[in-house]
Amino acid sequence: MPLPRLIPCLDVAGGRVVKGVRFQELRDVGDPVELGEAYSEAGADELVFLDIAATVEERETLVYLVRRVAARLAIPFTVGGGVRSIVDAEALLEAGADKVAVNSAALAQPELLTALAERLGSQAVVLAIDATGGEVRSHAGSRVAGRRASEWAREGEARGAGEILLTSIDADGTRDGYDLSLTRDVASLVSVPVIASGGAGSAAHVAAALEVAQAALLASILHENPARLAELRTELRGLGVPLRDAA
């Protein structure tokens, strides 16, 4: 198996990195290209850019951002948020993204996963699942999708998704650790890689997640601070987690 991966996640809107408790309180915290590059220098294995505004008007801004990121970064990156069609996905890949993450659009139209995989290859198609109590939610957690996360992950894999990005809404933002039972349930049912997301508060949490998943998404634990990623890598190595040599 390849080495476990650490994947910083950057929330973007209007071409900037933003941060906020609710959509109304978004605060500009920097340039995605600069922050992405700093994370890459600090040893990130991949990056995820999540467009949290995800409006139709936003698409062009996002494609332009992806172009700038691709011109500067030499590590893989995924773009998610508002990907609704093959046209959306192709525009992002053509601009230099390596993968697209789909969430609500795949729930509304599961055959989108198959179409994307046929067109782009499974390795470029990430199925993002948000779950609470093992049940899937769509539209940034606001709507009940009426499916079990483990079943949806399995169906997504069968339809062509090449990775599962699994976010526990219950654990998200708590900093009490990843939802290991949810992650274990999903990882044991699918044979594609699983990225655990939500709840990281310490290196021990990340190490525990990497025992059951192939990658860990890092958001609030990093505080948009690349130096924290470098520290975390050192701490994880101390805990015996094999990470790549980024030098």
Place this chain on the structure above:
Amino acid sequence: MRVAVCEYGAGNVRSVLVACERLGADARATGDPDEVARADLAILPGVGSARSAMQGLAARGLDDALRERVAVGRPTLGICLGLQLALEWSDEDGGVRGLALLNGRAARLQQGRVPRIGWARVEPGGEEFYFAHSFVADTPAATATSEGIVAIAEGDGFLGVQFHPEKSGRAGARFLERCLSPA
């Protein structure tokens, strides 16, 4: 050095292009067979499926252009699917005839989680590169492996890598720099 990056509707041409430009190469994305045949270095990138990729190459006459340059020993680099297409055959999509620049075939990965995604060590050398693939080369031309999987295969003029040097940080840049420096 003039580098022609094959553009044929399959794959992340832009990342390969910017990686070459970063290293000071005069790189162009092109679907023109003459340009591909004559460049100092031709790069065949590729993600996606073998069948549509072969169709894309054939539709532009790039299959013959690549065969032509490899036959006279002009340096050609295949990346990921670009390595698999260089073989005689791929099991993908029910079976696809390849460019036959190297002996061997591409077969579906049988072990571990598939797609195999992430950084893994390549031996000899011991450096870590980024992989993202579901098929793997089975070829006597292999010159380096990663976890028992063919990572690099070489023939006269052709060098194929299963990993993505353009996405492999510093190790990838060092690798590409070696490809870009005249022998």
